Amino acid sequence: MIHSLYRAVAYGAMAAWRRRRLLTLPVITVATGAFLVVLVVALMPAVRRQGEALGSGDSVGRATLAIAVVVLLVGAFEVAIAATRSINQRSAEIGVLSTFGVPPRCTLGALLVEPVATAAAGAVIGAIVGGLFGLGAPAVGMIDDSVQAGDVVVGIILAVGVSVVAAIAASAVPTVRAVRRPPLASLSSS
Amino acid sequence: MDMTAPAPPVGLLGSPLPRVDPPMDGPIVAVDSVWKLFAMGEEVVHAVVDVSFTSDPGEFLCLMGPSGSGKSTVLHLLGGLDRPTKGDISIAGTSTAKLTESQFSSLRRSTIGFIFQSYNLIPFLSAVENVELPLTFEAVDRQSVRQRAVELLELVGLGHRLHHRPSRMSGGEQQRTAIARALIGSPRLILADEPTANLDHKSGTTIIELLHDLCGRLGVGVVASTHDPKVAERAHRVVRMADGRIVDGD
Numbered sequence: 001m002i003h004s005l006y007r008a009v010a011y012g013a014m015a016a017w018r019r020r021r022l023l024t025l026p027v028i029t030v031a032t033g034a035f036l037v038v039l040v041v042a043l044m045p046a047v048r049r050q051g052e053a054l055g056s057g058d059s060v061g062r063a064t065l066a067i068a069v070v071v072l073l074v075g076a077f078e079v080a081i082a083a084t085r086s087i088n089q090r091s092a093e094i095g096v097l098s099t100f101g102v103p104p105r106c107t108l109g110a111l112l113v114e115p116v117a118t119a120a121a122g123a124v125i126g127a128i129v130g131g132l133f134g135l136g137a138p139a140v141g142m143i144d145d146s147v148q149a150g151d152v153v154v155g156i157i158l159a160v161g162v163s164v165v166a167a168i169a170a171s172a173v174p175t176v177r178a179v180r181r182p183p184l185a186s187l188s189s190s
Numbered sequence: 191m192d193m194t195a196p197a198p199p200v201g202l203l204g205s206p207l208p209r210v211d212p213p214m215d216g217p218i219v220a221v222d223s224v225w226k227l228f229a230m231g232e233e234v235v236h237a238v239v240d241v242s243f244t245s246d247p248g249e250f251l252c253l254m255g256p257s258g259s260g261k262s263t264v265l266h267l268l269g270g271l272d273r274p275t276k277g278d279i280s281i282a283g284t285s286t287a288k289l290t291e292s293q294f295s296s297l298r299r300s301t302i303g304f305i306f307q308s309y310n311l312i313p314f315l316s317a318v319e320n321v322e323l324p325l326t327f328e329a330v331d332r333q334s335v336r337q338r339a340v341e342l343l344e345l346v347g348l349g350h351r352l353h354h355r356p357s358r359m360s361g362g363e364q365q366r367t368a369i370a371r372a373l374i375g376s377p378r379l380i381l382a383d384e385p386t387a388n389l390d391h392k393s394g395t396t397i398i399e400l401l402h403d404l405c406g407r408l409g410v411g412v413v414a415s416t417h418d419p420k421v422a423e424r425a426h427r428v429v430r431m432a433d434g435r436i437v438d439g440d
Contacts, residue, residue: 003329011326018314096310099271100324100375101299103292110327184271187310 001105008106012113022089023118026082030122030167031129033075034159038130040068041155042147043137075119076166083115083171087178088189094178095186108179112171119167120160127156216283217244218379218411219251219268224277226263226434237263238274239434245413245427247378250405252425253415260434261415265381268413269302270294282378299324303372303410305382309364311356311371317343317363318352321370335374342370346400362393369400373410380404382414386421398424 016023044064051060087094090111097107131152138146178186226238238260245251253261266272267279270286278287282301286294303324311320321339328335343352346366356364365385372380382401386394401412402424414421422428430438 106327
């Protein structure tokens with residue numbers, strides 16, 4: 001069982017790599033979300049300090065947090081859309097695998113690699129760019145206070161972690177549903 | 191009917207992946223009073239009505255009939271892609287009536303190969319990778335699987351197309367790749383749904399000769415649905431269907 005799951009993940013990774021042109025848009029969207037999350041998290045302490053100086057520290061903090069949450073939700077929504085689109089594109093493949101008796105857990109594992117890889121790739125790219133922007137923000141006068149490297153690291157970990165978890169959560173339902181479909185339904189809808 | 195005696199299926203093409211099942215004495219397919227009804231709104235459609243027939247190992251059996259005659263439905267029932275409303279189907283001596291989906295899936299993996307009208311090759315895989323696909327998740331030696339896939343593609347005359355993607359292959363080449371894919375698991379039975387429907391005359395003839403040859407050389411039973419008389423001409427036996435019933439040849 002472990003071996004077959006390993007093979008499923010290897011197959012899924014190969015499929016994701018070969019289908020990478022189709023995954024460009026979701027990668028860019030997730031990268032944008034991760035970029036904003038890192039930026040918000042990295043700049044939040046500095047922005048809050050500036051807000052406190054102006055007498056509105058709490059409201060500024062709540063606003064930046066709200067922005068981060070909205071960005072994450074948009075990213076998760078995009079991953080869900082990308083997963084559904086991918087499932088529809090790969091309907092015949094799911095039907096063929098089922099027809100040839102491939103266990104559903106292997107098909108599920110293979111299909112889930114793509115949204116996770118998409119989210120991870122986008123999140124890493126966006127988080128790194130966001131981190132660089134965050135660290136460079138004081139230098140270009142975006143913010144008066146210094147940005148702590150620790151906050152940037154926290155932002156990067158948060159962005160990548162949340163993106164991957166959101167990708168799994170958002171793509172699990174359409175993927176499980178697709179794998180459970182009778183093979184005939186998958187083949188006829190392709 | 192002149193039928194070549196089936197060769198023992200063990201050691202297909204000298205492959206290092208021998209079949210573990212012994213050669214069969216009984217029929218590879220036994221269909222016993224099978225019915226399939228579909229509900230369409232308030233109407234009940236009789237897709238398959240009291241169909242019975244058997245097919246032996248190494249036999250090329252053709253289900254022939256016009257569109258809507260029930261031949262594709264019978265193929266789906268044979269492969270467990272759909273279940274009969276009534277009656278029983280035995281595959282390689284195993285009654286399928288009480289099999290769970292998981293058990294039928296295992297039976298398909300070990301015993302049945304499929305060929306589809308529209309080939310259903312995976313677009314991002316090369317020909318040899320498409321052939322390997324049914325064994326991709328199995329705990330078997332990858333080099334042996336690759337060697338066998340190459341041998342099968344050579345068997346169907348595609349030794350020069352190993353690394354071509356489906357988009358760079360003709361319809362006939364794609365269908366031959368699908369045949370090689372159906373054979374990779376050493377099936378005892380191949381189910382072919384309108385295998386020549388999307389092909390020109392020459393490619394269709396090649397496919398039919400190939401299926402006919404496989405029965406004799408490898409002892410594989412082939413059940414093919416078609417409305418093409420040329421396919422029926424090369425079959426060992428023809429079962430004619432109309433309106434869900436067998437009208438000739440059971």
